[in-house]
Amino acid sequence: EAIKHCAPITPSALIKTKKQLKNLQHNQSTLETPLTRKETEKIQREVAFEKTSKEVSRWQSVVLQNQKAEQLVFPLNQEPSGPKRIEHVVAGWKAQTPLEQEIFSLLRMNKQPLHDPVLTPTEEASLRAMSLEEAKIRRAELQKTRVLQSYYEAKAKRGKKIKSKKYHRVQKKVMRKEYLKQFDEMVKTDPAAALEELKKMELSRMKERMSLKHQNSGKWAKSKAIMAKYDDGARKAMQKQLEVNKDLTQKLVIPADEDEEDEEESAETLPDFVNDVEPILDQVNPWMRGKLSTEPMMEESNRLDPPVWPREVGKPGEGQDEQEEDEEQMEETEEESLLRGFEERRKLRQTEDYNSFSIQTPDGKKAEILEISDYDEEAVEISDDDEEAGLSNFTSLFHGLVNHMEPPADQPKAGPGLRQGESPALLEEGLVRVRTLEDVELLSQDISTSDTALLTTQILGTEETDTQSATQQADKKRKKMIDPNEVLTKEAKVIEMPLAPTAVEDVEDKEEQRVIIKEAFAGDDVVSDFLKDKRKQEEAGRPKVIDLTLPGWGEWGGLGLQPSRSKRKRFRVKVAPPPPRQDQKLPNIIIAEKRDSSIAAHQVCQLPFPFEKPIQFERTIRSPVGRTWNTQNAVQKITAPKVVTQLGAIIEPIAREDLIKDNRQAVTGPSINLESDQGPQKKRRSQQKKQHKRKKN
């Protein structure tokens, strides 16, 4: 009947149902057995865990915020302290005096709130719509955006007014780079849009091609063509442009087209780079000039992408446009960066070729050892001035090396106490019970004695290692300039230490390096530099005579009058000579004796954990905290404790409402900083003060 009601049975429908029935009869596969209870429970558990962990993760931002907070004030949700309104304090208060009654009748007439709701309904509604804090944040945000917008507009206007072609070219280049970056990202994220962009690029390439640039038909190209007969550089530049032309006329396959355009532009600039010639200052020692000579440069340039042309080769060309000059400057910065990279690499190599290391003794005393024997033959007499310059150069390099070496030497020192994945113990637990201030002081002396003990053993150890004879030392004193061959005999014991690999390099590179380094240090007298340096340090360590004479005391004083000799003699203080230097008998070693063991007990010997560079740590120590050096407000701000709790207040666990509030804050802006936290309190205090005054009056 139901079927009849629904629709009249047509023969086709009948056939359909018949077919379905048949199918059902044929289909003999059973239903799948339900999962076992264990498995279903497992699935349920996993789903539930996912859900709860997601729910709990909402707290992440709040937790992080609290961790980073400069100051946390507990309990978290405090009611504002300070004077409350009378309506809040007194519950059943009524207007009694006629004046009060009059006032209240007035209020009632104006529909002002009387008792509990201090605000009018409209005010309340507006408050509910947006709290004061939120409003402040919002306003600040709006202000910021407005200001930013105005800045941006002003900047754009200024930029538009600039006539410099170079500026616009640089700007264009930057834009292009950014665009490329975006494109790369787009390829990853949104391939369809990237394809569109690609088409656009193709179009721009076509336009470029049609513009008949790079055809060697321009003014510049014509001038070059004249030069090309005589000048190698010009020829090369022309070839370069032809290559670019070829690239452009080819159909593009990969999206790296923009890049090539960049290169084309730089190629255009190359010839004038070739054009100018730099006067060669010192043919003998190219290293001293701070620039490199041709050979290594060429090698480098082969390796690196943007070709840099040797300066000496080029001759001043005729087609020098102003615009080209501009571009040349840009090129130079590139070249400088290249040079810098090269210099760094050279420094690294030096560590190997010179076999120089610094030994970090456990007590921190640094022994700088340099083996110079390789370069004995090359020692050349150079004029004093040159030597001086070389010396400074050398020392700076050497310090750089030492700095390079130090971190690996430090690490094992920190090692023994620490285990992997463990932090050092916070407490030093012992059997000594500290009761009085004297005990505490003994504690601190404890380490200083242990430190000095270490030091003495250290000194003994170094004395053992020295094997040099004293006769050579005597020679050294007499002569001002010493032939290094006399002092540095081959027998000099070289302390060998496993050297931490400073850089990973290929085997093939090594040959090249040697060549480069030999070349680089060709005119360098390393040995005499070293000796000079050592002598300087000795000089610096020698005590100086202190002159305490004051003119005019006991005799006439005035312009051009010298205190008498007897007086000068009397007030001249001679300081006792320091103990002999540790490297006195070691000609090829400089042991720095800057470290003072008496101060060392108070000094930090290794960089504490969160700091990465000594400078950072030193900076934290250098800035004073106290009232003597800072204004009161600054001191208050600096010394504000991280956690503030209120006396006798119960601190409840953080509540869900906080989460919602904090999230809203996180969306709208950062948490309120200390200043603004203190602000209202101060205000309140001043108000109280004023009230006080009024009462007095």
Place this chain on the structure above:
Amino acid sequence: MVSPKIFGNVLSGRCKRNQQTHFRQIRADIALNIRNPDDYVRETKLDIQRVPRNYDPSLHPFEVPREYTRALNATKLERVFAKPFLASLDGHRDGVNCMAKHPKSLSTMLSGSCDGELKVWNLTKRECVRTLQAHEGFVRGMVVRFCGTSFFTVGDDKTIKQWKMETPGYGEEEEPLNTILGKSVFTSIDHHQKEGVFVTCGQQVDIWDEQRSSPIRSFSWGVDSFSCVRFNPVETELLASCASDRSIVLYDMREATPLKKVIMNMRSNTLCWNPMEAYNFTCSNEDYNLYTYDMRYLDKPFTVHMDHVSAVLDVDYSPTGKEFVSASFDKTIRIFPKDSGHSREVYHTKRMQHVISIKWSSDNKYILSASDEMNIRLWKANAAEKLGLLAPREKAAVNYSQKLKEKFQHHPQIRRISHHRHLPKSIYSQTKELRVMKEARRRKERNVRKHSKPGSMPVVTEKEKHVVTVVK
């Protein structure tokens, strides 16, 4: 010359009407560089005296050495004033097995002992205000309802009892409000933060409605007994429990099944949720360590807290969530920063035996420890802190010295002094022994690694070592 102060007095002393003329007269008489009195005269006598100060750094040289000396002195004084022990509450006639904080009153505290006796203490007076025989056998656990009007206890006699917080009046009998008879012994109890729901554990984890005498939900996951169950104070529907099969199990009250469990090398005794970070909890383990977990990533704890030399029996977070305190079988209490691997403080007394239960007071100032030898001890959370109200200048001085200590904390002398703690000989030697054992184990592992095929002995970090599996 007339000093400015006298000048000021002259000004204020004269009557007002001829002030101007007088002013001019003085000016004529004496060539002074006249300053504005507002700069150095206070408005009322309640104001602070204005002291002009020149902050030119060249006038105040040696800032670092001077501050270093101040820091050193501050550290020394801190050690001298570090007297954390405040009071001992005695009165129990057997070892104290559990304690409970009052959620609404700082001065009230409850303790239950091994003979079934329960005492309510007034901490400010340091005296017992009420004693009642709650159970036969141990009082295993207790918890105060969130409103503070009643509390629940569980004991060895298989019962859950609800008691009024108020002391019964004269002539009234000490009787529980409610008694629920269970099938097995309950070992721990905890109450929901806001609703009338509590949870017990024993052979399974049961969730009870206060109005019903049978659990509204029970969780069991192939484990025979649980030692501790705790509600999450922040995400109030979450629970965690420690089971005797060395596992920690997580639950959601709204779900039908447990969520996840992690099995560790040894059994965890108790756990405590961080009250400020919803997903972090710390468990005290039998293997002398404490482990802080993020409940979302149970496969390894994110911090391992070591220093105890015996099983850790209890742990409680400070209400600020920055630190926690642990009680151990080795007769010491240690305070750990929540993300540090080692303790910042260790408390012990000659007479304190195995510490069974520990609580951090909810104003973040005190620590309460209950131990085997029937006493409850009250400690300061910061050993050298001055108790009571501080004058603003005192507060400023404390803040300054705190900042200095923090600034120079890496300097060896200050470090040595501030980190020095006295330990009883037994614990000291045990620490040493443990260190030697650990070193030996490490050396052996290293040697084995050295002589085996590279890659066949992967390096297992300390954090990974203690977790066996995570069961989904």
